[in-house]
Amino acid sequence: MAMAAPTPQERISELTQQIRHHDRLYYQDAAPEITDLQYDQLMAELIDLEKKHPELADDDSPTQRVGGDVVEHLVQVPHQVPMLSIDNTYSREELKAAMQRIEKSLDGSLQDGETVAWVMEYKIDGVAGSIRYENGKLALALTRGNGVVGDDITHNVRTIRDLPLTLQCDNPPNVVELRGEIYMTESDLADLNVRQTEAGGEPFKNTRNVTAGTIRLLDPKIAAERKLRFFCHGNGQIDGLDVHDHMGFLKWVQSVGVPCTPNATPLRSIDEALDTVAKLEVEMPDLPFEVDGIVFKVDSFSQRDELGIRSKSPRWVIAYKFERYEATTRLEAIEVQVGKAGTITPVAYLTPVDIAGTTVSRASLHNVDEIERLDARVGDIVVVEKAGKIIPKVVRVEKHARTEDLPQYEFPTDCPECGEPLSRDEGGVYIRCTNPQCPAQLRQRLVYFGSRAGMDIDGLGEEVVDLLLQKNLVRSFADLYRLDVDTLADLTWPRQRKGKGDEMIDVQFGRKNAENLIAGIEESRTRGLARLLSSISIRHVGPRVAKLITAKFWNLDLLKKATTEEVAAIHEIGDRIAESIVGFVQSETGSATLDDLASVNVVLSEPEPQEPDPDTEELPLAGKNIVATGTLEHYTRDEIKARIEALGGRAAGSVSKKTDFLIAGAKAGSKLTKAESLGVEVLTEAEFRERYETDS
Template identity: 65%
Template sequence: MPSDSDQPSSKPAQRIEELRREIRRLDHLYYIEATPAVSDLEYDRLLGELKQLEDQHPQLQSPDSPTMRVGDAPVAHLNQVSHSVPMLSIDNTYSREELTAYFDRTEKLLRETSTDDEPIEWVMEYKIDGVAASIRYESGTMQMALTRGNGSVGDDITHNIRTIRDLPLKTATDDAPAILEVRGEVYMTNSDLADLNLRTTADGGEAYKNTRNVTAGTIRLLDPAIAAERNLRFFCHGVGETQGLKATNHIEFLDEVGALGIPPTPHVQLLKNSKAALDAVALLEEEMPDLPFEVDGIVFKVNDFAQREKLGIRSKSPRWLIAYKFERYEAVTKLESISVQVGKTGTITPVAHLTPVDIADTTVSRASLHNADEIERLDVREGDTVVVEKAGKIIPKVVRVEKHFRKGDPPKWEFPTQCPQCNTPLVRDEGGVYIRCPSPSCPAQLRQRLIYFGSRPGMDIDGLGEEVVDLLISHDLVRGYADLYRLTSQQVSDLVWPKKRKGKDGAMIEVAFGNANAEKLIKGIDESRSRGLARVLSSISIRHVGPRVASVLTQEYGSVPELSNASVEDLAEVHEIGEAIAISVHEFFASDFGRELMMQFADAGVKLTEPKAERPDDGHPIAGKAIVVTGTLKHYKRDEIKKLIQSFGGRASGSISKKTDYLVAGEKAGSKLAKAKELGVKVLTEDEFKAMVE
């Protein structure tokens, strides 16, 4: 018999049982009733506490514990079918520190399970807030669709999935794999929910609270006619059983299913390493407000399928992916009016003015509506009742109009056709969603540009805040960046500005700027003259040019004349600089505004040079050289030759320009070979390159 010391204490056993009962109750509400009772964060905390207690007291572990399964039992009124490949869930975290630790663990584990020093490429994509489903195609024809269920057995929802209009009943091409199970998310857009609620309440029903709840209920309905009316959608983001799949990594898989007519998950980013993945989180966060569907996090996946196999799975989730989640907060309020503001690059942004409402311990009275397309998609009008969301640290956004509360038929809000500040006709970005004021002398743009110019990420001018910018503009002392460097202490100290008086009445009074403030401002401006060309470029609001891009550019082109003489092709050739950035930079330096501004800075004594990055030079003939590879190779695979170039200090590039040092031409070399000859780039055969590196 075990001794008393071997018996579990009553408190851990009691707490474990309490947690199991509560998590089972929450699972039933979430998966079966589609009425979640707590936030994802609170649920994950309860599950984490249970797992920790079971790890500490292994004798209390039980095969029916919520930590041992993926989901809950299928609902009774639908047929239950076994998954051919288990449909696991995703491990998650709410912390950047835990996300970093996960990347480190995964890379270490792969090194331990592989004889090769394999770098991990990461895929980053949105975690769509919908309902997971697995859809099976055989020889290109949809055969069955299942819910996740408990991960091993799911509900047969084929009759409802067949009503999803963006999913093909038969794939778009005839060369589909013999068996293809795609896993993904069934979801509903915010605008479709608004229309559904309008119809539901008109018939005397109760409005649905969010898109996930209505989606979870809809896919389990017995009548597919009702599901068809609700306009569900699907994004594919994973794979189950396959026979004949060509893809060897996730990006290829998304391309392959997209070619078959199955919608792949959007806005996917491929990152070369974990550091790039961490740095890129902000890219998806910036796009979040423009999305027509709900997301509750960002998913990171190992791109390569072979590496996934080596990493394997835990009992509940694969080791090769993780979700970085953020808590969402919502509130309902009234949209009182819509106005527009002009940004530093001329972007016209519509702003919703709201009846103040508390969201996540902050009072929200304004929210961005982002662009004209977003207003059209939401069908938002002044006076509407709206749902406002704040996710993580993201600024508040209007996600949905509660159309069933709309009284009458208020007029649609019309986007202005002229700049509200300078009356210049507005233009829409070619192929884009943003509408801009194209005038570089627009006073609203000037204000925003000067504020950013003086900020810490800009030229870091002490004393040049919003109020001082407004003061200088109102007295017509500053009409552009270079005017700052012509200011004197006397000019500024004599200015009078309106300030709010302290006390109960808070009346506005006029206050002299004064000598102390003036000297502080002029000193800050003088000190900024020596910041260098990279800081100048990132501070003057050239589209697509921030601190990182400016630094990369000036490491290659260390002066204004060099940048001015560079072609679009030359600029695009620089590592990390793509065509869009290259066009923007070239247009700026070719414009009258850009040339005049650089001359004004030079006359004002602003430093317009930057030390170039030293190219590696260990005596090897390809160190520091830009090398392009084209054609069919016999000695190397394409990724092998690129790694070889980099290992000797060279730069493997994808396009030919005047800055290319060598073109390595294999068999069937085409347009790149012709362009290299046209530009006078030295061409090497594969054997000549092999001799050079050896």
């Protein structure tokens, strides 16, 4: 028996759910399941059904994204909570000083053991917006304006497909204002410029300019065609939502279907924040949108309240900005390089162009997915950017300037250095050469081994590594420790002759250079097992991971006997890292590498950790995290902290899921509220004394 055709209402409901599903996959997960044509067909069918049955159309329908009526002018509306700007810094020294000032301002209000936690977010280069939801429905969207009053842009914001018209939760708050950035991706701008030039218009210069112009248009149909997007990174007015910190707020925002600025990272200290900045300056990740800095925010809402605001900016947030410099040039060639872990990285060779006072002729294309996203082809006109005068990056292909049919770039299937087949990481974006004997990998591994981040061997730079490989003196890490002064001193290497243009001559390496290099190599023998493990290019094993692992497996014999399960059980390690380190140590290549290093007297151990006092393991609070709050009758704050520690526990300053119980005195405030919301056990002072003070 054939199934009955769905009613119009059933089909509208079905199409609505499908389109919302595909919107989320496309705009938030970047993992579309259907083609643009198939999506357009679903939308066309829904539009047709709603025209035929207008009584079934809903304000939350995906068809509302295509743009409604033209507004006559933009109306100015007051912000319920001022929408302030952020103070900027332009150097790591300025950033450190600003963060230290913020922490110092909290010194008098922090309870014993309480610290300041930070959150790092990318500073998206778009247009600030505030999106207000009332009882879960999108009610109002405003620009920042002057911080007190903003322009009503609701008609255009409703066309942003990654913003739900209704929050995806059962009990939405009465009011929640999501503050964030309205932006456009580089690939969407490239496609828009093609349409723009085909229609006889001028191409748009950059994503920020087109976003700023689009969001203020009077006709929402034009905004709908331009594919604006939104990232939430903060809040304005909140009524009916119980959150206590920024990370908790972002988690809730994502749960209701709103995208947040990606890779928001909790940080435990200023030093950790500065390390993050240094790493990002060198290795800015592959992002499809414009970033002009990094924002650091105090995580705790109660600490933010304590810090307060200035006239134009909050006291609990600071931005580290880097200037962006860009230029247009031609993509002359795409070649690939082999990294120390076998990663194949495509490099763009460009017609030399001046950017921020330096000549740029090369830029990384990151990986094969980035080439496909950009649709980069040899011969294209491309926009190259340097962020902070450091990082050259191809950010966009000017597709509208493509005057001929250029062939798509084909990524190699074999390693360009050793000829072995390449393989793609399972579920990942990187393509690698898996041949451990690949000469290009050996070179990169040796260069990293000698670098400051590795074993810090003074004098072992790229040129010296190339010389040692060329003379067949080094085929492994251990071979470095077999070198001697006499052998090195007699080597010759090609150098440019002074005053003779490009003429090259052979110059002796020399005894002084040889003695300095051998001294650097000798000094590195005693760096220890953790430093060595993070220097020999084991995937996923950096300095911190190596220290965590060697704190438990402090010599080579222990490490070789360790199982994946034992290593994964270490806090912060997990299965992927454990599989990598154990797989390397127990592999034929890894075991031979470590044994070879041991044979040349490289120290492969760390100081043995001291055994814990067995008596403390029998104490009643051993291994427990306890927080005390409010006014206690029998203890001062220092006394309760000392008493918890005497009983074997840890006196923590803030409540989290790891808190075992809270001791609540009189006038207990936000910590008690948070403990109750997390389901943490709460004891009165009397209950604590009855349970643990048996002699009182």
